[in-house]
Amino acid sequence: xxxxxxxxxTSGGGLSTTILAIEFDGGVVLGSDSRVSAGAxxxxxxxxxxxQLHDKIYCALSGSAADAQTIAEVVNYQLxxxxxxxxxxxxxxxxxxxxxxxxxKYKEELSAHLIVAGWDRRKxxxxxxxxxxxxxxxPFAVGGSGSSYVYGFVDAEYRKGMSKEECxxxxxxxxxxAMNRDGSSGGVAYLVTIDEHxxxxxxxxxxDLPTFYDQPPKYP
Amino acid sequence: xEKRCLDAQFKGVSTGTTILAATFDGGVVIGSDSRxxxxxEYVSSKTINKVIQVHDRIFCCMAGSLADAQAxxxxxxxxxxxxxVQMESSPQVIAAASVLKELCYKNKDELQAGFIxxxxxxxxxxxxxxxxxxxxxIKQEVTIGGSGSTYIYGYVDAKYRPNMSREExxxxxxxxxxxxxxxxxxxGGVAHLVVITESGAExxxxxxxxxxxxxxx
Numbered sequence: 001x002x003x004x005x006x007x008x009x010t011s012g013g014g015l016s017t018t019i020l021a022i023e024f025d026g027g028v029v030l031g032s033d034s035r036v037s038a039g040a041x042x043x044x045x046x047x048x049x050x051x052q053l054h055d056k057i058y059c060a061l062s063g064s065a066a067d068a069q070t071i072a073e074v075v076n077y078q079l080x081x082x083x084x085x086x087x088x089x090x091x092x093x094x095x096x097x098x099x100x101x102x103x104x105k106y107k108e109e110l111s112a113h114l115i116v117a118g119w120d121r122r123k124x125x126x127x128x129x130x131x132x133x134x135x136x137x138x139p140f141a142v143g144g145s146g147s148s149y150v151y152g153f154v155d156a157e158y159r160k161g162m163s164k165e166e167c168x169x170x171x172x173x174x175x176x177x178a179m180n181r182d183g184s185s186g187g188v189a190y191l192v193t194i195d196e197h198x199x200x201x202x203x204x205x206x207x208d209l210p211t212f213y214d215q216p217p218k219y220p
Numbered sequence: 221x222e223k224r225c226l227d228a229q230f231k232g233v234s235t236g237t238t239i240l241a242a243t244f245d246g247g248v249v250i251g252s253d254s255r256x257x258x259x260x261e262y263v264s265s266k267t268i269n270k271v272i273q274v275h276d277r278i279f280c281c282m283a284g285s286l287a288d289a290q291a292x293x294x295x296x297x298x299x300x301x302x303x304x305v306q307m308e309s310s311p312q313v314i315a316a317a318s319v320l321k322e323l324c325y326k327n328k329d330e331l332q333a334g335f336i337x338x339x340x341x342x343x344x345x346x347x348x349x350x351x352x353x354x355x356x357x358i359k360q361e362v363t364i365g366g367s368g369s370t371y372i373y374g375y376v377d378a379k380y381r382p383n384m385s386r387e388e389x390x391x392x393x394x395x396x397x398x399x400x401x402x403x404x405x406x407x408g409g410v411a412h413l414v415v416i417t418e419s420g421a422e423x424x425x426x427x428x429x430x431x432x433x434x435x436x437x
Contacts, residue, residue, distance in 0.1 A: 150374030152399035155434045157378075177374035212377045214361075 016184035017049060018146030018175055019060035020154070021117035021127045023139055024167045027195030028117040028125040031171035032060050033146065033179050034187035045187045054079050056199060057095045057118030058192050062144035068112035071102050092118040096128035096135055104133025115141045119194045142174070146182030150174050168193060176209040236260060236406025237270060238368030239281035240396055241338040241348045242380060243361045244389035247417035248346040250279050250338040251393045253368065253401050254409035256286075266409045274300055277421055278316045278339035279414050283365040284353060288333035292323050313339040317349035317357055325355025336363055340416045364396070368404035372396045390415060390424075398431040 016037065021030040032049035035042055049061045051072040057079070061068035075098045082098075083090045096116040103110065117127040129141040140158055142150060154174055162170065168191060175189045189204040236257045241250040252270035257263050272280050274297050282289035296319045303319070304311045317337040324331055335351045350356075350363050362380045364372060375396055384392065390413065397411045411426040 148370045151403045152372035152376075152396065153374035153378055155399050155402060156375055156395060158435050160435065173378065174374065177377050180377060181373045213381055214377070 016146075016182075017062045017144035018142070018150070018178035018182060018185040019049060019062050019115055019144045020142040020147070020171060020174055021060060021115045021140065022158075022162075022167050022171060023117070023125040023127045024162055024164050026124060027119050027164065027193065028127055029164070029167045029171050030058050030060050030115070030117050030192045030194075031175050032190050033144075033175055033185040034190060035185055036065055037184050042186070047187075048190050050190050050192045050201075052076070053095050053116070054083065054090055054118070056089065056120065056194050057092055057116065058194065058199075059095070059099065059117070060115040060143065061112065062114070063112035064110070067110045068114060071099060071110070071112060071114060074102060075099050089120060091120045091122060092116065092126040092128065093123075093137075096130060100128075100130045100133060100135040103130050107133050113143050115143050117141075117194070119196060125195070144178075144185065146178035146185035149181040150178045153177055164193065164195065172204060173210050177212070179209070180212070180215075236368075236404070237283065237366035238364070238372075238397055238400040238404060238407040239270060239283060239336055239366045240364040240369070240372075240376070240393060241281065241336045241362070242384075242389055242393055243346050243348055243382070244386055245383045246346065247340055247386065247415060248338040248348055249389050249393045249413060249415050250281060250336065250348075251397055251411060251413040252281050252366075253397060253407040254412055255401075255407055257406045260406050263408070268409075269412050271412050271414050271423075273421070274316055274337075275304065275311055275339070277341065277416050278311065278313055278337065279416060279421065280316070280320070280338075281336040281365070282333060283335065284333040285331075288331045289335070292320060292331065292333050292335075295323060296320050310341065312341045312343055313337060313347045314344075314349065314359075317351060320351045321355055321357040324351055324353070328353075328355050334365065336365055338416065340418060342418075346416070364400075366400075366407065368400035368407035371403040372400045375399055386415065386417075394426055395432050399434065401431070402434070 019032045030050050034046050036044040036047045050058050052058050053076050078098050079090050099114050113131045119125050127141050129136050179185045191202040193200045239252040254267050256265040256268045274280055299319045300311050320335050334353045337349045340346050348360050350358050401407045413424045415422045
């Protein structure tokens with residue numbers, strides 16, 4: 001059976017992780033943790049899993065690191081060609097479709113799930129999930145092994161019509177909770193906020209992440 | 221009746237269920253869903269009660285193999301009532317948990333059962349003890365278990381606060397169960413909740429249509 005967010009364990013360079021993207025009125029916020037593990041070993045503790053596909057379109061990588069990165073690179077190239085052909089910035093849906101086409105065609109060989117999110121002029125902020133070759137637009141999407149632990153939290157906390165700052169806070173809290181519980185997620189939190197005017201990348205270090213009732217107080 | 225739901229991606233074996241317990245100011249809330257399923261395909265019971273009373277103010281929820289858990293609880297109930305006659309007073313919550321722990325630890329090769337024990341006693345007030353599969357006993361303020369618990373770790377970490385009021389804690393437990401039942405296909409039905417305080421134990425059942433609804437429902 002296949003469960004959203006639970007990837008098979010790959011032995012060499014897995015990106016079992018926590019990723020999420022959420023739409024607000026006028027843009028999107030993407031977030032990810034930074035841990036890459038190979039079995040019990042953390043091979044990279046500061047990997048940025050938010051990959052740029054175009055000026056205002058990013059994707060979040062999860063599953064096998066190699067597969068996910070390759071898909072992102074190929075789609076980056078295909079989007080460049082496409083945007084030159086149409087003579088304007090590509091739509092987010094186009095980027096998501098390109099990712100979906102690869103995921104679906106090679107679904108037996110690949111083991112990666114990318115969440116595609118961005119802003120375009122026609123439909124504003126959009127988030128697309130492309131798990132296993134489906135394409136669906138959602139108000140928010142979570143993925144990676146850590147996502148299982150935060151389904152309850154995001155179901156309870158998500159409200160329609162949140163502002164940009166509320167969305168950022170929501171993403172950071174969700175990442176922090178998942179990183180605390182999932183052995184394959186950890187490190188720092190990467191955040192990307194995309195709206196009409198700017199694309200902002202941010203890193204939130206471990207000790208600046210929100211803590212919860214059962215954790216010792218943050219470092220001063 | 222109920223088959224183990226092999227959820228090998230998360231942990232070894234867990235029943236298709238969601239159980240939890242939380243401490244509040246003056247008592248504990250212990251609760252579970254009510255679904256028994258066969259292999260995750262057929263719901264064999266929609267309204268099974270997984271919260272078992274072992275003494276006046278001590279309740280247990282089972283995790284793991286239901287058959288093993290029932291057998292252990294039956295033995296534990298006997299030991300506990302004998303113990304309380306010897307002590308000439310109500311048993312402490314830790315006594316109930318220790319009895320379960322002894323049984324689970326001594327028979328760890330044959331058994332696959334874990335428990336959440338929650339209750340109130342005069343010595344230490346409200347307490348929750350978790351006996352895990354191998355027989356480890358730890359005391360916790362709030363704890364969750366079963367296959368559905370995976371989905372609410374984030375919610376519980378974020379929303380639980382020590383020393384809540386009774387109503388807040390009941391709402392917290394109901395929400396957590398509803399969220400888990402919404403995502404786990406082998407948890408569902410109604411929410412069974414028991415509130416245990418100095419004055420006694422109160423059992424509430426929240427039917428499916430009265431459970432809190434969240435944004436996508």
